[in-house]
Amino acid sequence: MSKLEIVSMVKINGVWYRQEEVPEDQFKKLLEDKITESMQNLGFRKDKEPEPDLL
Numbered sequence: 001m002s003k004l005e006i007v008s009m010v011k012i013n014g015v016w017y018r019q020e021e022v023p024e025d026q027f028k029k030l031l032e033d034k035i036t037e038s039m040q041n042l043g044f045r046k047d048k049e050p051e052p053d054l055l
Helices: 024-041
Strands: 009-012 015-018
Touching: 009 024
Parallel strands: none
Antiparallel strands: 009 015
8 A cells, every 4th residue: 555645835936845844933924924814815804913922
């Protein structure tokens, strides 16, 4: 049986990168920005930034 490998990739400036290749803090910021954008497209709004120690 073949081994299944699931890879998380992110596209930055038109180039695909494995999640492991992107610095963790940069990846978190990209993900936060994308989630915020998606939620705003659905009609939600972000009231306040989360506390830094909760991240």
